[in-house]
Amino acid sequence: MSHEDDPHLQETPLARSELLRGHFLHVVRDTVRLPNGAEATREFVLHPGAVMIIGLLDDGRVVLERQFRHPMRAVMIEFPAGKLDAGEGSLLCAKRELLEETGYSAREWAFAGRLAPTIAYSDEVIDIWFARGLTLGERQLDEGEFLDVFAATPAELHAWCFGGKVIDCKTLIGSMWLQNVLRGEWALSWQGADATDDAGEFTA
Template sequence: MSQRQQNHLFEKTISTQPIYDGRIIKVQVDEVLLPNGNTAKREIVKHQGAVAVIPLTEDGKLVVVRQFRKPLEKAIVEIPAGKLERGEDPLDCAKRELEEETGYTARHYEKLSSFYTSPGFADELLHVYVATGLTKGESRPDEDEFVDMIELTLDEAHELHRTGEICDAKTIVALFAWENRLLRANG
């Protein structure tokens, strides 16, 4: 369906009220004109975008980090990821985040996908890369970032998903992308 055919769904912004301007997000409330002529309020989180990396070792393991996530009040296991700096190329960000969080560098990066994490209220676009040809080094997390680096087999990763330690969308997408990659390679 073309953009022109979708115009009947468009919501025109009437006004925008800034609510919060933080280091990672901005929050605003937009008043919009609906296609039926009524108005509505939309609470919107603006985000600069982020990257996530699916690092795969030569011996068939996934490199992940365990990190405390305050909104969840618990530590979870995730693939390495981080926020894009203003004007930063997503691939450069992927390389930086992989090395900072795990110490690994990679010879090869392949873009897997880009997707919006929560389009009902946020504009965050997440770019996901597969990293192979890994070389181990020393991690350098940000000063307010505390992580444990772990290497998992596919079965171990699925078990952590089953128990809820892997519970974020990007890492769940990574698990299925990894499994699909293995199936294609063995298929």
């Protein structure tokens, strides 16, 4: 379904003002025309996009992280993930983030899909990548970045999601993807580590 199918729901951008440009966040306020002709404002975060990696170990476990997240004031269990650098492709970002955060390199990669975690107040889109044939090397954490890397079985992860131990949105969605892939219900198209193909346009 395209945007043209829903003219009665579409908002037309009229003007934009910048509210905040910080080191990490870029917040704007758009003035829009509503379907009924009235005007309204929309405040949201502009985001360059990100990736999440579901790393499959040879023993069947998956690679996870424990990291303190300041807004939540808690240590969260997450799949490895990170923001795209300027001009960086999705797959290259996934390879970089997996290596930097966990020390793992992968022999094969597969694009799974996309998720938009906060559609009410951000345009962020996260590409979901699967990686297998993992080889452990040296982590290259950013300055001021502290996280633990560990492995868990898919069953353990699913139980943590169900029980509320995992509440991170992208990890919950990743767990769903993992479950359906392992059941054979959602197929993946694997490519070698030397591939440079990006995720491309994903359509549901």
